[in-house]
Amino acid sequence: MNVQTDTKLQSFLSGFEGVRENAIQNEAWDALQYLDFPTTRDEYWKYTRISKIANAKLSSGKASNTILDLEKHLLSDQFVIIENGIFRADLSSFDLSKVNVKVESTDTLVQTTANMDELFQAMNTALAEQTLFISIPKKQVWETPVQVIYITTENQIMSNTRLVFESEDFAEGHVITTFINEGNSQSLSNHYTEVLVAENAHLKLDKIQVGNGWHVATENVWQDGNSTFKINTMTLKGDIVRNNLNIEVAGENCETFLNGAVITKENQLVDNHSFVNHLVSNCMSDENYKYVLDGKSTGVFNGRVVVQPDAQKINAYQQNGNVLLSDFAKINSKPELEIYADDVKCSHGSTTGQLDEDALFYLQARGISKDKARKILVSAFVGEVLQSLDNEKVLAYVNQVLFDEFGWTEM
Amino acid sequence: MSKTLLNIENLHAEIEDKQILKGLNLKVNAGEIHAIMGPNGAGKSTLASVLSGRDGYEMTEGKVDFDGTDLMELDPDERAKEGLFLAFQYPVEIPGVSNINFLRTALNEIREYRKEEPVSAKEFMTMVRERSQIVELDSKLASRSVNVGFSGGEKKRNEIFQMAMLEPKLAILDETDSGLDIDALRIVAAGVNKLKNENNAVVLITHYQRLLDYIKPDFVHVLADGKIIKTGGPELALELEEKGYDWLTK
Numbered sequence: 001m002n003v004q005t006d007t008k009l010q011s012f013l014s015g016f017e018g019v020r021e022n023a024i025q026n027e028a029w030d031a032l033q034y035l036d037f038p039t040t041r042d043e044y045w046k047y048t049r050i051s052k053i054a055n056a057k058l059s060s061g062k063a064s065n066t067i068l069d070l071e072k073h074l075l076s077d078q079f080v081i082i083e084n085g086i087f088r089a090d091l092s093s094f095d096l097s098k099v100n101v102k103v104e105s106t107d108t109l110v111q112t113t114a115n116m117d118e119l120f121q122a123m124n125t126a127l128a129e130q131t132l133f134i135s136i137p138k139k140q141v142w143e144t145p146v147q148v149i150y151i152t153t154e155n156q157i158m159s160n161t162r163l164v165f166e167s168e169d170f171a172e173g174h175v176i177t178t179f180i181n182e183g184n185s186q187s188l189s190n191h192y193t194e195v196l197v198a199e200n201a202h203l204k205l206d207k208i209q210v211g212n213g214w215h216v217a218t219e220n221v222w223q224d225g226n227s228t229f230k231i232n233t234m235t236l237k238g239d240i241v242r243n244n245l246n247i248e249v250a251g252e253n254c255e256t257f258l259n260g261a262v263i264t265k266e267n268q269l270v271d272n273h274s275f276v277n278h279l280v281s282n283c284m285s286d287e288n289y290k291y292v293l294d295g296k297s298t299g300v301f302n303g304r305v306v307v308q309p310d311a312q313k314i315n316a317y318q319q320n321g322n323v324l325l326s327d328f329a330k331i332n333s334k335p336e337l338e339i340y341a342d343d344v345k346c347s348h349g350s351t352t353g354q355l356d357e358d359a360l361f362y363l364q365a366r367g368i369s370k371d372k373a374r375k376i377l378v379s380a381f382v383g384e385v386l387q388s389l390d391n392e393k394v395l396a397y398v399n400q401v402l403f404d405e406f407g408w409t410e411m
Numbered sequence: 412m413s414k415t416l417l418n419i420e421n422l423h424a425e426i427e428d429k430q431i432l433k434g435l436n437l438k439v440n441a442g443e444i445h446a447i448m449g450p451n452g453a454g455k456s457t458l459a460s461v462l463s464g465r466d467g468y469e470m471t472e473g474k475v476d477f478d479g480t481d482l483m484e485l486d487p488d489e490r491a492k493e494g495l496f497l498a499f500q501y502p503v504e505i506p507g508v509s510n511i512n513f514l515r516t517a518l519n520e521i522r523e524y525r526k527e528e529p530v531s532a533k534e535f536m537t538m539v540r541e542r543s544q545i546v547e548l549d550s551k552l553a554s555r556s557v558n559v560g561f562s563g564g565e566k567k568r569n570e571i572f573q574m575a576m577l578e579p580k581l582a583i584l585d586e587t588d589s590g591l592d593i594d595a596l597r598i599v600a601a602g603v604n605k606l607k608n609e610n611n612a613v614v615l616i617t618h619y620q621r622l623l624d625y626i627k628p629d630f631v632h633v634l635a636d637g638k639i640i641k642t643g644g645p646e647l648a649l650e651l652e653e654k655g656y657d658w659l660t661k
Contacts, residue, residue, distance in 0.1 A: 357466065362503040362557075365463050366517040366573065367491035367524070376516070380507030380556075 007036040008054045009119070015059045016127055016158070024109045028125035031116040038119065047300045047332040048242055048271045053188055053214050060127070061085050061157035061187075068182075070149055072400075075176055075393045079147040080132060085159030087130055099146050099173075100135045106162060113194055113220045120216045120244070124192040128160035135164075136171035136201070145174035145206075145391060150189060152181040152211060158188040165193060167201040174204040176394060181211030185239050188214040195221040195229065199251065202228045206394050207243075209235040210401055218244040225251025225280075232388050233260040235270050236401050245274040252282045259388040260289035261398075263406060264297035264329075271300035278307045278314045281341075287318040290385045292378045293329035303348070304336040311341045318348040323355060323381055325374070379408045413441045416478050416581050416612050423472035423637075424461045431457040433637030434473070439581065442609040446623055446648060447616045449634035450656045455616045456500060458634070459585040463497040464490055478580060491517075492524035494580030498570040498587050505557040510569070511539065513557055514576050521577060542575035546602040564595035571602040582606075583614045588622035600625030620652040635660045 013032060020026055037054040038045035061084025068091060070081065078099050081091040087103040094101050106128045114121040134146050150161050165175050179189060189211065197203045201224070209215060215238050223229050235241050247256055262270045276285045291299040301320045322331040335348040355377050363373035379402065389395040402408040417439040424432040431454045439445055449455050460468045462475065464487035475482040480493055505513070519529045530538070543550050546568040558566050567587055574582050584603070588596055603626055607613060615626060623631070623645060631647040632639045633656065641647065641659055 356503075356505075358503045359505045361465055361487060362499065362505065363508075363513065363517075364487040365491055365497050365499075366513070366577065367488050367521040368513075368517050369488045369520065370486065372516070372520070373488075376508055376513070377505070380505065383507045 009036045012037070012054060012056070012058070015057065020126070021107045022109050024112055025106065025126050028114070028116055028122045031122045032119075032126055035117075035119045035122060044273070047298070048240070048269060050240060050242075053240065056156065056186060056188070058156050058158040058188060061152070061154050061159045063088055064153060067091070068151060068153070070151070073149055073178055073180060073397075074147065075178070075391070075397055076145045076147040078144050079149060082132070082148065082150045082161055084152055084154050084157055085129065085161050087132070094146065098144060099142055100137060101146060102133050103130050104133065105129065106131050113222065114192060115220075118218075118244075120190050121192060121218055124160045124162060124190050124218070127158075128162040128192070131162040131164060133164045133166070134173075134175055136167040136173045138168035139170045140173075141171070142173040145176050147176040147178065149178045149180060150191065152183045152187050152189055152213065154187070155184045156186050157183070158190060161189065161191045163191070163193045164196075165203065165205065166196040167198045167203055169199045170201060171198065172202040174206070174391065176206045176208065176391070178208045179211045179215060181213045183213070185213040188216070191215070191217040193217070193219040195219060197221065197223045197227040197229045199224045200226045204230045205232075206389060206391065207231065207233045208394070208398065209233070209241055210237045212237055212239060214238070214240045216242045216244075219246065221245070221247040223247065223249045223251060223254045223256065226253045227251065228255045230257040230388075231259070233272065234389070234398050235260070235262045235272075236398070236405060238270065239268060241268075241270045243272045245272070247274075247276045247285075248279060249277065249283050249285065250279050252280050254283045256283070256285040257388070258285070258287040258289075259385050261382045261385040262289070262291040262293075262299055263382065263402065264292070264299065265294040265406070266297060267295065268297040269300075270297070271302075273300075273302045273304075275304045276306070276316065278305070278311045278316065281310070281312045281314065283311075284315040285317070288385055288388075289320045290382045291320075291322040291331055292325065292382055293322065293331060294325040296326070296328040298329070299331040301331070301333045301350075302336065303334070305338070305346065305348075307339045307341050307344050307346065309340040312343040314341065314344040314346070316344070316346040320350045321381070322350075322352040323378060324352065325355070325378070375406070375408045413609070414478070415440050417614075418476040419473070420475075421473040422461070422470065422475060424457060424468055424470045426457065426468050430471075431637055432461065435634070435638055437632065437639060439612045439614060441580075441612055443630065444607065444613045444615065444626060444628045446628040446631045447614060447634050447639075448618065448620070448631060448648065448651055450660070451618070453634045454637045455618075455634055456585055459497055459500075459583050459616055462490075462583060463487060463495065488520070489524075491577070491579075492521050496574050496577060496579035496582040498567075498574060498582060498584040500586040500589065502558050502566040502570055504559045506559050508557050509554055510552065510557050511554050514539075514573060518576060538576060543572055545575050545605055546571045547598050548572050563590045564592065567591060567595065567599055568602070571599055571606075575602065575606055579611065581612050581614065583616065585616045586618065587615070588617055588619060596622065597625060620648045623648045633659055
């Protein structure tokens with residue numbers, strides 16, 4: 001007897017077409033036939049239950065032809081709008097003489113660093129219709145950041161968005177990605193980014209997650225020698241948010257900065273998995289993530305740093321600080337340092353606590369209400385990470401969201 | 412006769428079910444300076460904590476009237492808004508919160524409570540400049556995180572600077588002299604004397620007579636075993652310095 005057991009993934013994918021013209025997409029689609037949604041039995045997903053996503057009936061999104069009012073989200077005069085996974089040329093505005101931005105059909109995909117054994121990367125590779133390329137030519141320094149706004153406007157869709165942020169030698173540039181959802185919270189934004197930081201290049205990526213619903217984002221970053229890469233991940237909204245940040249430091253004298261702020265309430269679940277792989281000597285990485293969790297929300301921090309054999313003189317720092325504002329909020333913090341070289345400096349620390357009661361009373365004793373005093377203390381706590389947003393407009397935007405969503409005021 | 416600012420009647424208070432104050436009476440009028448002295452464990456700091464509303468300190472009996480309002484009914488911030496100020500024995504360090512922004516927030520909350528206009532940035536900065544001079548506090552410290560990296564003396568001067576900014580009706584100085592060298596003590600005392608006028612009052616809580624060489628009290632009270640057991644003039648402090656507290660508590 002032949003028993004056909006459909007996996008959750010197969011039923012999830014039944015609404016999507018996966019047959020493409022190119023080999024990479026076919027490979028990704030084939031991989032999906034063997035993959036399934038992870039469960040909490042998988043170590044990589046131990047604290048993050050995504051059965052809500054797995055059980056959802058989603059379809060692929062389409063761009064509308066309506067005008068979207070995105071004024072308040074605009075942080076640069078060079079911007080690209082992607083609606084429900086599709087490029088909106090009519091709403092985007094960038095000057096090709098200043099920035100090199102183009103959108104291509106993923107049918108023409110010739111190479112990727114996506115890991116086809118990982119569900120969300122494989123799904124993105126198989127299903128993304130378009131890829132956005134932001135490419136900085138040799139020695140070019142872009143003064144203006146390029147902002148990409150990913151907006152969901154439909155309900156029950158999965159959008160697969162794909163970004164390649166690449167540079168040639170000595171290039172410098174800054175990309176801001178903003179994720180918004182104006183549909184209901186039963187949508188999945190599955191975003192995939194490849195970053196190539198060439199020799200002596202300096203790239204920065206700000207990732208501002210302010211959309212409701214489900215959001216999975218993966219960045220695969222490659223750093224060549226003498227380069228600097230900085231990523232700031234600000235997660236201020238989202239029912240389930242999972243970030244997979246993978247950085248391969250492949251050249252010497254690199255600097256890598258990973259900053260993250262997570263502010264949650266209600267039943268949110270925000271999971272940051274980062275992986276810094278030091279392949280060679282003489283590099284520095286500095287990671288700092290802070291979580292402020294309220295309501296019944298859950299945070300997950302998993303920071304993996306590997307120093308490969310012979311990757312000597314590595315300085316790797318990792319810090320994760322958490323404040324729980326309610327008795328029902330939860331944090332799972334797991335630093336993972338694997339060091340196979342013997343001449344390295346690595347440190348990690350994880351702290352979790354409530355707000356400092358003495359500080360709270362001190363502020364109250366000066367006439368500040370308890371509610372306001374709490375807000376002052378939490379914003380001071382994440383302030384250190386927010387300061388890493390050295391672009392003033394981005395910082396002001398984040399502060400505005402914190403004010404609108406949580407009533408915070410900057411101190 | 413001047414107005415009564417603080418009237419404590421038969422105050423009983425406990426912390427973690429342990430009775431600390433056992434029927435304390437104290438009346439402070441506008442224009443007066445009171446010193447409360449006493450042996451360790453007498454309840455001096457408990458009195459400061461109860462009056463300022465710190466969590467865990469509970470009044471079990473008695474009444475505290477503060478310029479016509481029932482003080483114990485108010486939250487800590489409302490007590491401050493009504494004009495009560497506590498200079499902390501151990502000022503708290505608050506990383507990431509700038510001294511200046513914190514004070515401006517406090518000042519504006521107090522003003523809003525009193526239905527006054529918020530202070531303008533210019534007016535505020537002028538106040539900061541003038542009043543940090545009262546306690547010779549480096550204006551650089553004013554813009555740093557609250558008490559972070561301050562020396563012991565700077566922390567205490569910062570307390571008096573905050574007092575100068577918030578202009579309370581009644582200031583309680585809890586062991587403000589402890590840990591200060593003689594120069595810092597003089598500066599702090601001079602600051603308090605400068606801020607003192609006929610409309611406000613100061614309660615000094617101290618273990619040592621030394622502070623009273625610089626701030627002249629109108630009344631000296633001895634607090635022992637949760638009650639005020641003796642009240643006198645400045646000469647009482649000198650007598651206590653000489654004889655200790657044993658002759659009173661036996």
